Structures are given as structure tokens and as C-alpha cells.
Amino acid sequence: MTNGEAALLAPAKDYNGLSDDAFRAEIREWIEHNYPPELRFPIERLHRAQTKIWYDRLAEKGWLAPAWPVEQGGMGLDANKRVVFIEELERHGCSRYNDQGVLMLGPLLMAYGTPEQQAYFLPKILTGEHIWAQGYSEPNSGSDLASLRTEALLDGEEWVINGQKIWTTLGNDANWIYVLVRTDKEAKKQQGISFLLVPMEAPGITVRPILTLGMSDEFCEVFFDNVRVPRDALVGQLNHGWTMAKALLGFERIFVGSPAQSAYALSRLETMARHLKLFDDSEFRSRHGRLVIDLADHVSLYSTYIDRLRRGETIGADVSMLKINQTELYKRIAQTMIDYADGYSGHDGLVEQLGGVQASAIWLQSLQTTIYGGTSEVQRDILAKQVLALPS
Ligand SMILES: Cc1cc2nc3c(=O)[nH]c(=O)nc-3n(C[C@H](O)[C@H](O)[C@H](O)COP(=O)(O)OP(=O)(O)OC[C@H]3O[C@@H](n4cnc5c(N)ncnc54)[C@H](O)[C@@H]3O)c2cc1C
The missing domain is CATH 1.20.140.10 (Butyryl-CoA Dehydrogenase, subunit A, domain 3)
Incomplete structure (x- = not known):
């Protein structure tokens, strides 16, 4: 059994029932004993190879997803306790890990995904089997993201994706990417966008790292050349991807x-x-x-x-x-x-x-x-x- 799977089966503790001080003390002590000291206060974004140990320890403890409900394998923390949790991570100088699945995709699937999507994808985030990247920005669509041009066309039971994403943080670590794609060119620009889930190993995807000024390869360009994903890779309603992404x-x-x-x-x-x-x-x-x-x-x-x-x-x-x-x-x-x-x-x-x-x-x-x-x-x-x- 893997660490995250063990956490899913473990009985959930009612952290919200603890006083703030007791909760803070428990979190602090555990972080001090479990966070790799050499990773404190990193001065650049660390890669999966460096932070996997931390991801696995959090997963094993059942603390990877503080905001997720307990039924989904999270800690189910209320807003107050989440603040305490984050304050303690920051105080100790804990690095971010590959957190797109936990912070962004998981909550989005819980709000808009089908039961099948939730059952398939959420546990794999908790075990670290799926590492997600965010494919929003494009070379000419950053601040004006709604002008994005990567398109997906339905061909029978498959979406065919063509286009390019850029500034994909740790795209070279990820094995899945969630993307905003244009699915209706005629609609007003915010309204013709949909949200798709794409495995990075799909034929037609090319990932090219970009070196930063600090010579770190934390960003990537991701190219989509006739990439095919099944129809059920769509999350939420067709052409409603923009509203969903913004809501989170x-x-x-x-x-x-x-x-x-x-x-x-x-x-x-x-x-x-x-x-x-x-x-x-x-x-x-x-x-x-x-x-x-x-x-x-x-x-x-x-x-x-x-x-x-x-x-x-x-x-x-x-x-x-x-x-x-x-x-x-x-x-x-x-x-x-x-x-x-x-x-x-x-x-x-x-x-x-x-x-x-x-x-x-x-x-x-x-x-x-x-x-x-x-x-x-x-x-x-x-x-x-x-x-x-x-x-x-
Ligand atoms: C560390 C880092 C991590 C990132 N990770 C990801 C990721 O994982 N996935 C992803 O999809 N993207 C990611 N991005 C991309 C990020 O979202 C974009 O860089 C950002 O939205 C700005 O877009 P842009 O770079 O295209 O700049 P542009 O939008 O082209 O802006 C260029 C300049 O014009 C100014 N400007 C633009 N519009 C206006 C306006 N209306 N009024 C006034 N000034 C304006 C901007 O302020 C800026 O100074 C990341 C970026 C950074 C720096």
C-alpha cells in the first residue's frame, strides 16, 4: 500500500475540535521532525525529485490536502485552522511541492467534475501518482488570458487539441496537465473556453523547458499537435471553462x-x-x-x-x-x-x-x-x- 492510500484508509482526526494552540503545537512539532532541513527557505522553485520526500510524508500523514473534505482524503480544516497550518509551513520555510493537483484541480473536480472523474483522479493526487501542471498561459495570452487560441475540436468520441501553452511551472515534472482550450470560436471570448484533462504522455505533446535568468528550468513550453483525448476529458459544461477556472x-x-x-x-x-x-x-x-x-x-x-x-x-x-x-x-x-x-x-x-x-x-x-x-x-x-x- 502506498503512503497516500494508507492515509485514505486511516480514521480521520477532528482537527477542528482542537484549540488553535494545541493544533499549532502539533503541526509545528511534526513539521520540525519531518521537513527535510536542507530544503528550508529554498531560493528557487524546487523540482519533484527534491520535494517528493516531503509530498510523500505529508501524504502518509494525511496532511497533503488541508482544505479537502475528510471524505475525499483531506484534513477537512475550517478556514481558521487552514490559516494556522499555512502559517506554520511558512514559518518553517517549507518549500512548495508540485501542488497544482491539491490546490487547483482537486477543488475544481469536487465542484464541477463527474462522480467518475472524482473517483478516478482525486485519490491519484493524494498518492502522488498523478502530478499536475497548469496549462493556462499562451505566448500571446497572459494577462488577457481569455484571448487564448489553443483549440479543441470534437472528432467522434475524442477531442483533438492543437496549440501551445507557455510558462507552465514544473511542466517537466508533471504527468498530467489541465488546460483551458477554445471550443467555440464564434462565441464571446470568455464564453467559448472549456477545461480539459490531458495526460502528458499523449502522442503529439512536446514539452520544452525554458531556462530562467537564474538558469533554472522551472518553466516549460507545452506544444499540442493533434493530441487526442477522450470526450470525457472535459470537466464541467462545454464552453464554461472560464467561469469555473475563475471561481476557484x-x-x-x-x-x-x-x-x-x-x-x-x-x-x-x-x-x-x-x-x-x-x-x-x-x-x-x-x-x-x-x-x-x-x-x-x-x-x-x-x-x-x-x-x-x-x-x-x-x-x-x-x-x-x-x-x-x-x-x-x-x-x-x-x-x-x-x-x-x-x-x-x-x-x-x-x-x-x-x-x-x-x-x-x-x-x-x-x-x-x-x-x-x-x-x-x-x-x-x-x-x-x-x-x-x-x-x-
Ligand atoms: C513564476 C511564474 C510561474 C507561472 N506559472 C504558470 C503556470 O504554471 N501556468 C500558466 O498557465 N502560466 C503560468 N505563469 C504565467 C503567468 O500567468 C503570466 O506570466 C502572467 O499572467 C502575465 O502574462 P504574460 O507573461 O503573457 O505578460 P503580458 O500579459 O504580455 O504582460 C506584459 C506587460 O504588459 C502589462 N499589461 C498587460 N495587460 C495590461 C493591462 N490591461 N493594463 C496595464 N498593463 C498591462 C503587464 O502588466 C506586463 O507588464 C507563470 C508566471 C510566472 C512569472
């Missing part, structure tokens, strides 16, 4: 605004500053002081959203403010590192000169954050239109 962006969006990344980067900046004796420099002290204050402000802003989650309130479009604030602060901290790195990039052999701080790797990672999950410009657009009701 709720809870986790807040955590893109978590101060964890900025707090970690600031602590690394301080390590570097002590090593280089930068606190003797009044200009540095002034920049550092500004960052400390801005981080404290952000922590305070973040906690207002967490409180709203705990009270079970829905989070509105104003959550864009949280993402902008966190990611731009993170970039400013990382830029300060580079400005004071004294000629050392911090890469490879040069980190010793910076007190062991990989300044350029943190800087490169910070650059991505104002792009993924909706760029800063797009988030500002949302705030302008949906929160401030400014004219277009």
Missing part, C-alpha cells in the same frame, strides 16, 4: 500576499549587512529602517485579511492591494541587497563574501512575483475599476 481563485489568493517572503529576505539582508558592516553606514541604516517599517505595515495589513478569513468572510477584489504591497516590498528588499552587495553577485562561489547570502538568487526570485498570479499593473487595474469604481 478564492482562498489561496491571500497567501500570495503573505509577508513570509519579505520577512525572510529582510533577515538575509540583515545577515549580509552585519557581515559587510553596513550598519555603520547612515544611508544604509536609513534604507533599512524604511524597509523594516514597511514590512511592519504589511504584516498589519495582512493580518486584517487573515482576520476576515477567520471570520468566514468572503475576500473581495481589494485583495489585489495585498499582492501589490507584498511583492513590491520584496523587490525593494532584494534590490537593496544587490545595491550593497559590493560587487559580489552572491552566486555560487561568491556567497561567502556576503556572509553566505545568495543575494542575486533572492533578487531574481523577487522579480517573478510581480508577474505571476496577475501582474502589478493588472492588479492596479482591478483596484481602479472594481474597488475605486474609476472610469475605464
